[in-house]
Amino acid sequence: MEEIMAEDKNVSHLDLVRHSMAHVMAEAVLSFFPDAKIAIGPSIENGFYYDFDLSRSLTIEDLDLISDKMKEIIKEGGAFEKKVVSKKEASEIFSNQPYKLELIEALPEVEEISIYTNGAFTDLCRGPHVESASKLNPQSFKLLSVAGAYWRGNENNPMLQRIYGTAWSNPKELRLYLTQLEEIEKRDHRKLGKELDLFSMHEEAGAGLVYWHPNGARIRMEVENFWRAQHYDNGYEMVYTPHVGKSWLWETSGHLDFYKEGMYPKMEMDNADFYAKPMNCPFHIMIYNNSKHSYRDLPCRWAELGTVYRYEKAGALHGLLRVRGFTQDDAHIICTPSQVEDEIVEVLRFSLEMLKAFGFTEYKAYISTKPEKSVGREEDWELATVSLKKAVDREGLEYEIDNGGGAFYGPKIDIKIKDALGREWQLSTIQFDFNLPERFKMAFTDSDGVEKRPFMIHRALLGSIERFFGVLIEHYAGAFPVWLSPEQVRIVPVAEPFFEYAKEVEQLLKKKGIRATADLSDDRMNAKIRVAQTKKIPYALILGENEKSQRSVSMRPRFSRENISMALDEFVDFVRKKVADKETI
RNA sequence: GCCCUUGUAGCUCAGGCGGUAGAGCACCACCAUGGUAAGGUGGGGGUCAACGGUUCAAGUCCGUUCAAGGGCUCCA
Known part of the structure; x- marks a missing residue:
């Protein structure tokens, strides 16, 4: 229970960090685009975003500049100061921010309206935030992308520009997250x-x-x-x-x-x-x-x-x-x-x-x-x-x-x-x-x-x-279990004299219902092994003099450098069992 | 459908200010090749997404369309 509490606390602290980052980003954007109209900037899963109405489209280069500016703001370490104002005061403060005015209009009459100021930037915001920008780590956030987003998610409303960022408690967590993004990219089914x-x-x-x-x-x-x-x-x-x-x-x-x-x-x-x-x-x-x-x-x-x-x-x-x-x-x-x-x-x-x-x-x-x-x-x-x-x-x-x-x-x-x-x-x-x-x-x-x-x-x-x-x-990640693999076994003869044995093994495996292919191309065996590995074929069988004379195979599982020798019949049973059990490998 | 970005060989990509295309891998041919992740040499292959425009000249500039990517929206 305590652990869960601690985790929750951690999450909510991260929410503060992310939400505060959104404010810092808005301040940075305003420094480049003083006429920018700002919309909303919440914390989201893994990070934060902020929506802007700008005079021109943002580019990837802009993100670098904005990111640098954010680091400066964080280093200045200004406090996030909360102030409670009346609806009328709020309307005056944000008189040239139409999206904010719309938000203020929608607030109930009785509710007290809070605004937060950090450095040169004041935002209508329920809060809370970290105490000051100095609590943020300039090395643990990254701006990821810019995308179009409708004001309030309604396609009849103007299209705003949304900047997405990710933020974490420390640089290590950020690196972990970025590594995970890379892993997701590697596994992308379109790429594979x-x-x-x-x-x-x-x-x-x-x-x-x-x-x-x-x-x-x-x-x-x-x-x-x-x-x-x-x-x-x-x-x-x-x-x-x-x-x-x-x-x-x-x-x-x-x-x-x-x-x-x-x-x-x-x-x-x-x-x-x-x-x-x-x-x-x-x-x-x-x-x-x-x-x-x-x-x-x-x-x-x-x-x-x-x-x-x-x-x-x-x-x-x-x-x-x-x-x-x-x-x-x-x-x-x-x-x-x-x-x-x-x-x-x-x-x-x-x-x-x-x-x-x-x-x-x-x-x-x-x-x-x-x-x-x-x-x-x-x-x-x-x-x-x-x-x-x-x-x-x-x-x-x-x-x-x-x-x-x-x-x-x-x-x-x-x-x-x-x-x-x-x-x-x-x-x-x-x-x-x-x-x-x-x-x-x-x-x-x-x-x-x-x-x-x-x-x-x-x-x-x-x-x-x-x-x-x-x-x-x-x-x-494209490495299908044996029963699903399009090709289950790739047969690699060590050199040309063993092509015959390779073909014989291929025929035998096919007869046993195993999807096998003998690689009889004129590549060297090293290249053939490499191909079998990159195609994520579950098993490569290396066949040379030893195997031929003993009617055995030298089996190399994908993603392994080790090889296992076994009798041909034994290998057939081995694979058929993997298939029958729907084992991963 | 909307905003932004992108589209060059089968794949991954290069092509500063316009002067009709390049690399690696793959493919084909030849040579080489006996033990666990890439042997060598040569060759073929592109109406530069499509259509239209500007220009003496467009892969490069402009417009439209199609498609892909990141989002928004929608989702019986």
């Missing part, structure tokens, strides 16, 4: 995607559309095969549905009313309008509604790796993480009210099992409950929400509740995982839908002979295959 020849995007063929290269496709196939096998094992059936549907479908589902801006525009054919699907649900419902259902048939659990297309704003696209065409690992569970609870418990358990198989072991759940505007019966919401909470409790997951944060059609659980760098990613989502069953008039005949509306649960475990792939690449 190129280096390992996994996927590409093509501006001339459309932004946000992914091309899976043979190496990436190998990984995807493994993921999908595993996914299908797991679903059959867990009581799901697979379905396949079309990629386009007539407007009737989207009018009935309501998508044309409330999701049109997220859809690709219509295609006209035979006097009808067709749309590429942004979601799979209506199609699965078509299958359900194809026949009458008894309560005895339920639950239906229908899964599909369904490829959908959604319009994302150009500026929102980001590598594999936000694209315009992607494949959801989708499924819909259609069940009776009495089955809801068990289904939710089961789907959550299944979800965690799936994530675990890919090396994710830390999860956090986010439950979103009924918003003000919603459809569906009160008791259905209640049952659904209680089921979600019970399931989370049963799994012992840490969770947060976003009261009123659900979609209008039903409550949901989102699961976020932590990757190898401790970053959170949202993957799984489990959502109730009280809207579509109603719109499509879905029904089942209950034991009392009465037709009733079934519950529908929409869920994706990996989210989208593209996004999941991006997260996997970064999680493993």
